[in-house]
Structure formats: structure tokens, C-alpha cells
Amino acid sequence: MTLRDQLTGATGERAPGYFSYAVFAFSLIAGIALGLALTRVHGPLQRGNAEPWQLRAEDGQHYMIAIALEYAYKGDLPAALNKLIAMRPAQDPLDALAEAACALGSGGYLRSESGIQAIRSAEALYSSQGRAGCAEQLLPQEASISAPALATDIAPNAGFATPLPTKPPLPDSGADAAIRRLAPSPTPQRSFEARSARSFCDAANPALIEARVVDYLGRGIPGQRIRVRWADQEDVFVSGLKVDRGDAYADFQMDEGIDYTIDMPDAAEPLGASLSTGACYTGNRRALKSWRVTFVET
Amino acid sequence: MPRFARSLILGLLSGTLAGLYFGWFPFPPNARSSAISDLAQRYRDEYTVMIAAGYAADRDAPGALERLSLLELESIPAYLQRSAERIISTSARDLDDIRLLVSLARDLGLMSPAMQPFLTLQGADS
Numbered sequence: 001m002t003l004r005d006q007l008t009g010a011t012g013e014r015a016p017g018y019f020s021y022a023v024f025a026f027s028l029i030a031g032i033a034l035g036l037a038l039t040r041v042h043g044p045l046q047r048g049n050a051e052p053w054q055l056r057a058e059d060g061q062h063y064m065i066a067i068a069l070e071y072a073y074k075g076d077l078p079a080a081l082n083k084l085i086a087m088r089p090a091q092d093p094l095d096a097l098a099e100a101a102c103a104l105g106s107g108g109y110l111r112s113e114s115g116i117q118a119i120r121s122a123e124a125l126y127s128s129q130g131r132a133g134c135a136e137q138l139l140p141q142e143a144s145i146s147a148p149a150l151a152t153d154i155a156p157n158a159g160f161a162t163p164l165p166t167k168p169p170l171p172d173s174g175a176d177a178a179i180r181r182l183a184p185s186p187t188p189q190r191s192f193e194a195r196s197a198r199s200f201c202d203a204a205n206p207a208l209i210e211a212r213v214v215d216y217l218g219r220g221i222p223g224q225r226i227r228v229r230w231a232d233q234e235d236v237f238v239s240g241l242k243v244d245r246g247d248a249y250a251d252f253q254m255d256e257g258i259d260y261t262i263d264m265p266d267a268a269e270p271l272g273a274s275l276s277t278g279a280c281y282t283g284n285r286r287a288l289k290s291w292r293v294t295f296v297e298t
Numbered sequence: 299m300p301r302f303a304r305s306l307i308l309g310l311l312s313g314t315l316a317g318l319y320f321g322w323f324p325f326p327p328n329a330r331s332s333a334i335s336d337l338a339q340r341y342r343d344e345y346t347v348m349i350a351a352g353y354a355a356d357r358d359a360p361g362a363l364e365r366l367s368l369l370e371l372e373s374i375p376a377y378l379q380r381s382a383e384r385i386i387s388t389s390a391r392d393l394d395d396i397r398l399l400v401s402l403a404r405d406l407g408l409m410s411p412a413m414q415p416f417l418t419l420q421g422a423d424s
Contacts, residue, residue, distance in 0.1 A: 020301055020302060023302055027305065027308075027313060028310075031310040032317040034317060036318075038317070048336060049336070052341055054330055054336075055333070056332060059332070060330065062365065066348040069356075113361075117356045121355070121356075
């Protein structure tokens, strides 16, 4: 019997092989898809291998503060910018730094002198490039935590060779009073003027008052109160709370058939005309008219 | 039938392993879910140097320790010493960065023969 006979069998049919390449190829592809899907569901196996842009939000904020701290010492703006860009922020890297400082400052980071200094470093970096954030308003006017209070945070056996800077104790202050309560410091009263009010029709955002509060350069100012009044009721909303819409933005949902007046309490006179919503058409779709109002600092 | 099952199992196994490898290493998901302690060594060094630079600016040792604690280390001083010596021996960072690390380590009460020359350099400058 020849080799060919052995392979095809006496009847001339090809004997089944040890392996089915078609089944293997199909299951290989299915396996690759399964493996990739698993990595997408359970996240990356990046422990010890992550890059800064892969940091979760809070850790990314701390990393940005570290960049600002380094900038405070080296003053190397291009290096700091490159590191911020490497974080791959969704917006301008300096705006991202301002947001990080704002978020950390709002979250208790300013309870320590260390945090205050770090936020000041961040603020120095982004404000040097014409950016602004809410951190400026959260920072106290001056550091006021005594060094002894700080020293209690350090492990007693840390063994510092250099003594920490010391300050005389504050008069009439107990241990608790040594730490200044970090309520936002009073800021000078700002005044604004409603410069424009334009209606628009957007089926995705119907019957909305979109207010923007900006300074004279057009930069958003967060934390400003905007008041809407109708009949005998009123509501106050604040700029900069919707982080994805920028520092300037705030919005209010209108109802049909009601006239609203809008102003900024103690900061801007009411807009001359009242605002109301009604039917409008975008493409062939019916929607409700919305308004964009801009308050500019005067 | 064994031929079918054999091919199927082998294909699925190889494919899943390949998919896991490619999904985790060359093409990781675009996820922002890592902690600072998960950073690659290069970026851990970078973070440490940034903190050391911050310390050089504000002399705020508790702050530096608190920030380094985000690296989830068993011992921050030991980590600093190891990092400084490794960076010195591999020349992984430039001279200024090494001096910053050595300065922070010194103020935390650490010094080793490998670090000593950089402290002398710093002393000559200041």
C-alpha cells in the first residue's frame, strides 16, 4: 500500500486528520474576541504600568498639583505644560489644572497649610497664563496654621534633620482654634451687566435659560449667583457647577406660559425684557424656545 | 467528535490568551482608573521628583510626606533612599533632580554614601 493509499484509505476518501483547521480558526477568533471583551469589562491590567493620563480623576488632580509644585520651584513653564498635556485632559490643560485645584480645594484639601501652599502653586501657574478658577475664592487670605499643629501630622520617628519652621502660638488659641476654619474668604463685591439675551431653538435643550457669567475678557467666573423670578416666586442658581459646560455656565428650566425676569442678586440689574418660552421649530421638529443670557463684569 | 472538540478547545484557549494579552498590554482600554501607586516606574520617579521640587520650594515636609503617601509605600524614607540610589546608579534623571531627591532625603534624616556627593554639590551651590 502506498502512502497515498494510506492517507486516502482504501475507498479513496481522505481520512479525518488529528485536527480541524476550520474549527480551530473559528474558535481562535472567538477566543480573541472573548479575551478582548474581558479586558474591556474588567479594565486594564495596568498595576505598575500606568501612565499619568490613565489616572482616575482624584489621583490625576493630585498629579497635576505635583506638576504645579515642581513649577513653583523650577519655573519651567514648557516642562509644566508638557506634563499637563501628557495628562490628556478633555479641555485646555491649564483650565484642567484650575479645575483640579478647584475640586481639591472644595474637597477639604485646604484644611492643612500644605494643601493651601499646593493650591497656591497651582493658582500661580494657571493665573500666570490668564486662566481663572474657583480656587482663588477658596484660598484664605494668608496661611494661618501654626507649625506645631502641622508637626503633629508627622510620624514621631521621621527623624527630620532640619527643624520645621516655627511660628509663635496664636494668642488666645486652643488646639482647635489654631486651625483656621476655611470658609471662603470675603471677596470684593463684583458688579455685572446683562449684555445680551438671545433666543435659540434646540430640541435637545428645550425651554432652557442658559446664563453665562464672564469677566471683561470673556473668561468664565464660577460661583456667581443668578436669580430668576416669576409671579411671586424666585430661584437662584450658580455659575460653574456644571463642570463640563465651563466656569461661566448655569442654566434654569422654564415652563411654558410664564414670564421670567433674570438678574444677579446685588450684582446686576434685571434684564430689561422678560423671558418666556414657546413653540419653535428646528429642522422639521417642534421644540420649545430657549434663551442665552450673558452677564459681563463691569 | 474528539477532533472537533480538540480543535475547538485549543482555538478558544489560544484565542482567549491572545485576546487578554493584546487587550491588556499593547492596546489597553482607554480607561482612567489607575491610582498614582499604579504608575510605571518612570512616572513614579517623575512624581517623586516633582514632590521633592515642591519641597525645595516650600520646605513643607509634612506636605511632601502626605503626597508621597499616595504611592502606597510601606516606608516612605526607605522608598526615597532606594529611589535616589537607583536613580543615581542608573543616571535615570538629571543632576538637578537627583539633588532635589537627596535634599528631601537628607531632611527626612536619610543619607547614604551614594547620596553624599550630591549633598556636597548642593552645599557648594548654596
